[in-house]
Amino acid sequence: MxxxxxxxxxxxxxxxxxxxxxxxxxxxxxGHGSTYPGTPSSEIGNTLENIAKDYGMYFEYxxxxxxxxxxxxxxxxxxxxxxAWMKHVGxxxxxxxxxxxMYCGVRAGMVIVAAGDPSVHSSxxxxxxxxxxxxxxxxxxxxxxxxxxxxxxxxxxxLSEELELPVMxxxxxxxxxxxxxxxxxxxxxxxxxxxFEKDPGRFVAVPQNARKNHPRLLKQFGKAKPISQGSRFxxxxxxxxxxxxxIGSGAGFNYIYELREIYGLPISILKLGMxxxxxxxxxxxxxxxxxxxxxVEELEPFLEDKVLSLAKKYNPSLEVYGKHTGHFSRLFEYDxxxxxxxVSKLIDVPAGGEPLDADEYELPxxxxxxxxxxxxxxxxxxxxxxxxxxxxxxxSDIGCYTxxxxxxxxTADFLLCMGGSVGAAGGFSKNTDQQVFAFxxxxxxxxxxxxxxxxxxxxxxxxxYVVMDNRTTAMTGHQPHPGTGRTGMGDPAPMLSIEDLARGxxxxxxxxxNPYEIEKTIDVFKRAIEHPGISVVVTKYPCVLLEKxxxxxxxxxxxxxxxxxxxxxxxxxxxxxxxxxxxxxxxxTTLCIGCSHCAQVCPFDAIEPGVEE
Amino acid sequence: MNLEIVGVxxxxxxxxSKVLGGAAxxxxxxxxxxxxxxxxxxxGVVVTTVKxxxxxxxxxxxxxxxxVILGFxxxxxxxxxxxxxxxxxxxxxxxxxxPFTVSxxxxxxxxxxxxxxxxxxVSDKFVMIDAKELAxxxxxxxxxxxxxxxALTATGALPLTKEDMQDSIRNNxxxxxxxxxxxxxxLGFKNARSQM
Numbered sequence: 001m002x003x004x005x006x007x008x009x010x011x012x013x014x015x016x017x018x019x020x021x022x023x024x025x026x027x028x029x030x031g032h033g034s035t036y037p038g039t040p041s042s043e044i045g046n047t048l049e050n051i052a053k054d055y056g057m058y059f060e061y062x063x064x065x066x067x068x069x070x071x072x073x074x075x076x077x078x079x080x081x082x083x084a085w086m087k088h089v090g091x092x093x094x095x096x097x098x099x100x101x102m103y104c105g106v107r108a109g110m111v112i113v114a115a116g117d118p119s120v121h122s123s124x125x126x127x128x129x130x131x132x133x134x135x136x137x138x139x140x141x142x143x144x145x146x147x148x149x150x151x152x153x154x155x156x157x158x159l160s161e162e163l164e165l166p167v168m169x170x171x172x173x174x175x176x177x178x179x180x181x182x183x184x185x186x187x188x189x190x191x192x193x194x195x196f197e198k199d200p201g202r203f204v205a206v207p208q209n210a211r212k213n214h215p216r217l218l219k220q221f222g223k224a225k226p227i228s229q230g231s232r233f234x235x236x237x238x239x240x241x242x243x244x245x246x247i248g249s250g251a252g253f254n255y256i257y258e259l260r261e262i263y264g265l266p267i268s269i270l271k272l273g274m275x276x277x278x279x280x281x282x283x284x285x286x287x288x289x290x291x292x293x294x295x296v297e298e299l300e301p302f303l304e305d306k307v308l309s310l311a312k313k314y315n316p317s318l319e320v321y322g323k324h325t326g327h328f329s330r331l332f333e334y335d336x337x338x339x340x341x342x343v344s345k346l347i348d349v350p351a352g353g354e355p356l357d358a359d360e361y362e363l364p365x366x367x368x369x370x371x372x373x374x375x376x377x378x379x380x381x382x383x384x385x386x387x388x389x390x391x392x393x394x395x396s397d398i399g400c401y402t403x404x405x406x407x408x409x410x411t412a413d414f415l416l417c418m419g420g421s422v423g424a425a426g427g428f429s430k431n432t433d434q435q436v437f438a439f440x441x442x443x444x445x446x447x448x449x450x451x452x453x454x455x456x457x458x459x460x461x462x463x464x465y466v467v468m469d470n471r472t473t474a475m476t477g478h479q480p481h482p483g484t485g486r487t488g489m490g491d492p493a494p495m496l497s498i499e500d501l502a503r504g505x506x507x508x509x510x511x512x513x514n515p516y517e518i519e520k521t522i523d524v525f526k527r528a529i530e531h532p533g534i535s536v537v538v539t540k541y542p543c544v545l546l547e548k549x550x551x552x553x554x555x556x557x558x559x560x561x562x563x564x565x566x567x568x569x570x571x572x573x574x575x576x577x578x579x580x581x582x583x584x585x586x587x588x589t590t591l592c593i594g595c596s597h598c599a600q601v602c603p604f605d606a607i608e609p610g611v612e613e
Numbered sequence: 614m615n616l617e618i619v620g621v622x623x624x625x626x627x628x629x630s631k632v633l634g635g636a637a638x639x640x641x642x643x644x645x646x647x648x649x650x651x652x653x654x655x656x657g658v659v660v661t662t663v664k665x666x667x668x669x670x671x672x673x674x675x676x677x678x679x680x681v682i683l684g685f686x687x688x689x690x691x692x693x694x695x696x697x698x699x700x701x702x703x704x705x706x707x708x709x710x711x712p713f714t715v716s717x718x719x720x721x722x723x724x725x726x727x728x729x730x731x732x733x734x735v736s737d738k739f740v741m742i743d744a745k746e747l748a749x750x751x752x753x754x755x756x757x758x759x760x761x762x763x764a765l766t767a768t769g770a771l772p773l774t775k776e777d778m779q780d781s782i783r784n785n786x787x788x789x790x791x792x793x794x795x796x797x798x799x800l801g802f803k804n805a806r807s808q809m
Contacts (some may be wrong), residue, residue, distance in 0.1 A: 014644060029795060048787045121649070145645070178672040179630075179646040181638060251672075258670030336675030352699035353677030359731040363688050364710040364720040366621065368657035403655065408717060477650075567718075576656055576713040588711075590754065 018043035024153030032075035038087030041115035065090035076110035078236025079194030085113035103213035109157030117335035133276035233273020243545035248296035375541035386525030397440035419448025426461035436463035509535035553594025564604035620685025625758035636781035647672035756797035763801025
């Protein structure tokens, strides 16, 4: 994506929302970027990884979102424009730093991109992060498209500097992962290194300073109010004699605007781009002459509640429709159907295309699953073999290995959040007599699995702590982490050893094994189960998506003459390359990568390397 | 022009949509697409929306409002059928990818002939492409996505010419794969045309 560095104002490119966000930062002269990857924000980092050096800025993958927030805060306090970005739940991790950072404020512009995931496409919840803006008095912008995301990020740096406060750009999946035409502006030189001018009264948040900083925050945030009233991202689309007034923001706005434009509906729309502070007078003027108002926003009634309270002052007889009236749901993302249905309850909307009335079939579900040849599958198989008939609680974590929740593996019983497997495993071990496993990945280990390990050793928890080390941050697109020996800038880095860190934390049982050596792996797990206290097992094998390029193993095939139709391979591995055709088991050679796992577990040696002769 | 591309993670849908979007951008048209990244890419259902026109307002398509359903896998084509009306071109790859819920015997995969017949019963604009076979003929099984783009272009539903699409393939596909992809495109185009 070197084309993002082109200094060609007016140039148009098809960009992913996340690439547009990067371009916006480059046009603002960013000097520092930091993140921990998470869908739907990950491609911001993936893009910067390739261009940060050429542009001349500093970029890092921090161990977790809190660290990403803190390093960016220090950059901005030192006069370097900085950006920290993360998925919505990543803000939970960073919130401790963020809430107090708002008290201290910044010197150079600092932008926080908080990427939400309505409909939970690739997350553990769909929390509405707009409430963080209220909790922290954080000025907030909500883009509707990739181009607007670029413009807002660029502007957010200026706004942040003007207010001396971090500014949040809150996106959602349909902005981050939408691709649209983006028009380039001027590119700016990256911010050079700064100098931290000491001011302990402001930057040291001891109670006496916090008491002074809180009013400072309120004062600075107050300055954002007139800015929000006149924001250039607020747009009004008026008609004469509207039958309905609409207030919309974010991705939800797109669908109501589309409906209005396609059918020429008599709707006046106020699109809000800066939603914190809430532009009261602007909205007040808009609702003054309205009879009926529909609020279009995904997830929580964030704007709707504000409009309701505002209506008491500006227009007490206004009828406000939205989530409280059942026109919209607080659940999931919107789409053209959802918005059409809500609007149709209030005004006449011409019918759209009539969906085909085709026969109903029970179509098979296609949940995501571990890739063919994924080493996690081999680890899970070995754990279950080691346990035999012993019941165990599998405390899981955030990553590809969460897919162990699927049949036939069933190796995820409890999952909350990043690093959560470890604390929960300790809780199960102290409060039940069940055997307990924690499964987490290498990147997750560094993210938040490490402090929980320390806590577990100290409190003498008793479980098997399995680090499924595939040498990368796989699920989000193979970002490096402290164990990979490479930085976000592409430079060599110290390769931190998970084993050494575990030993340093006082764990006595630390073993590393290649999960494809199945018998050996089963044996390690058997001993780990027997060992009292926390036993750490690192199952180490690179992510097959990375290895595939290097591997040239031939695919395997089933010798139907030897196969006794026991279906052990199909029933215990759940590999999508193993296909049941009638009574036979076949191997899909376009999917099989020759990992040998099924051949090793077949009791009749019926699975052989190479394509069938 | 509302296009819904459906299939399974790993089938090259993102590249196909990039080729399309690139062609539209070069033609001075507005484009808005919606993609799937993250967990769903691991062998799950992938739905990509491509909207092209003088002005496009949103990245998603309502029920009955697709102009084309481009299905890279038969069951996924059928899953998207509610997006189609009788005016919609439905172009499907006939080569199935069986999900593990089926290969493990837990769920059934419908008979292909049944679902194809069901589509034929309600649509006159149905095109079936054996993209796997045609891609192999072109010289690379991986080029199934471009075979499908050829078939899509043949419907005439796009505001883009065959030449626009061929140029975009040249611009968006790594140079050493251009020739094989152009062959794949041509085979898909011809095969679809022969069915019209």
